[in-house]
Amino acid sequence: MSELTYLSSARYGKDAVRVFRVVRDREGPAHTVVEYNVKVLLEGDIDVSYTKADNSVIVATDSMKNITYYLAKVSPHILIPERFAIHLGTHIVSKYAHIHKAFVDIEQLRWSRIVVGTDGKPHPHSFFRDGDDKRTVKVEIDGTAGKDKLQAHVSAGINGLLVLKSSGSSFTSFIRDEYTLLKEVDDRIFSTSVDLNYTFAPIHISPPKDEKKLDIVAPTLDQAQRGSVWDPTVFDRARTITLDVFAEDESASVQATLYKMADKIIAENADIQSVSYSLPNKHYIPVDMSYMGLDNLTPAKAEVFQPVAAPSGLITATVSRK
Numbered sequence: 648m649s650e651l652t653y654l655s656s657a658r659y660g661k662d663a664v665r666v667f668r669v670v671r672d673r674e675g676p677a678h679t680v681v682e683y684n685v686k687v688l689l690e691g692d693i694d695v696s697y698t699k700a701d702n703s704v705i706v707a708t709d710s711m712k713n714i715t716y717y718l719a720k721v722s723p724h725i726l727i728p729e730r731f732a733i734h735l736g737t738h739i740v741s742k743y744a745h746i747h748k749a750f751v752d753i754e755q756l757r758w759s760r761i762v763v764g765t766d767g768k769p770h771p772h773s774f775f776r777d778g779d780d781k782r783t784v785k786v787e788i789d790g791t792a793g794k795d796k797l798q799a800h801v802s803a804g805i806n807g808l809l810v811l812k813s814s815g816s817s818f819t820s821f822i823r824d825e826y827t828l829l830k831e832v833d834d835r836i837f838s839t840s841v842d843l844n845y846t847f848a849p850i851h852i853s854p855p856k857d858e859k860k861l862d863i864v865a866p867t868l869d870q871a872q873r874g875s876v877w878d879p880t881v882f883d884r885a886r887t888i889t890l891d892v893f894a895e896d897e898s899a900s901v902q903a904t905l906y907k908m909a910d911k912i913i914a915e916n917a918d919i920q921s922v923s924y925s926l927p928n929k930h931y932i933p934v935d936m937s938y939m940g941l942d943n944l945t946p947a948k949a950e951v952f953q954p955v956a957a958p959s960g961l962i963t964a965t966v967s968r969k
């Protein structure tokens with residue numbers, strides 16, 4: 648090896664571990680299901696695996712996949728992705744002395760219960776995919792301050808929630824100069840694919856000393872510590888706020904609507920420190936039919952639109968608690 652280089656950073660693991668879990672209710676016939684795509688990456692004293700071809704420090708990525716499946720079977724937290732990600736990361740950092748950080752990302756696919764018949768009976772074991780958007784969770788378990796005082800950095804959100812409103816959106820008073828073609832509009836279509844990520848205040852975890860108890864490690868968090876990271880309703884409320892504000896805002900711009908959504912999520916969740924959105928502005932352009940003698944361009948008369956795949960605007964921001 649040359650003298651010119653050193654390993655400035657290294658992280659490795661398993662990506663796209665697909666796992667489906669059915670939980671059978673012991674009391675009744677109802678099943679609950681979850682489907683996750685899991686990514687697990689590790690950092691630690693692993694330099695020699697890169698620099699000296701020394702594999703003795705490697706937890707095989709295949710083993711990371713197997714730990715994911717093991718905990719999917721035994722963890723009491725499998726149904727809540729934030730909790731499961733914390734459990735998985737904590738389990739690995741606690742078990743391997745030389746692994747100091749675990750990064751666990753989970754994407755949850757939607758499976759909603761089928762409601763059968765006109766009387767609307769929830770079916771005990773049948774589900775449908777009621778949207779392509781994904782619930783996302785990112786957890787960093789940091790053991791660098793010692794294995795008995797782990798820190799968890801948790802963020803969560805949504806990827807790819809496709810929305811459209813056919814009115815209640817304007818765009819006026821922007822800069823007009825020699826490059827400006829765009830007309831001001833007091834009514835337009837607003838469509839976007841929402842990516843949302845909200846970040847919780849860090850929490851501390853004291854894993855059990857007994858390795859066998861690592862199966863249930865996450866409950867050792869005391870109530871006060873858990874905060875809303877542990878609250879499974881935060882996600883549903885963040886999704887509802889996103890949809891409600893999008894629907895009801897008289898939007899002056901994507902930027903202004905984004906800020907209102909983020910502000911409301913922070914206002915309604917004491918433990919959320921910051922909220923990021925990434926919102927492509929998916930343009931729908933009224934078709935010019937003037938050559939046919941038809942007015943389809945004045946906003947009130949615009950009925951036929953050409954959805955344009957590219958280019959799109961892309962409006963992003965992070966809004967933080969003061």
Ligand SMILES: O=c1[nH]c(=O)c2[nH]c(=O)[nH]c2[nH]1
Nearest residue numbers: 818829899900901902928960
């Ligand atoms: O809501 C919008 N924000 C922009 O920054 C922008 N730019 C543009 O051409 N159309 C829009 N719409």
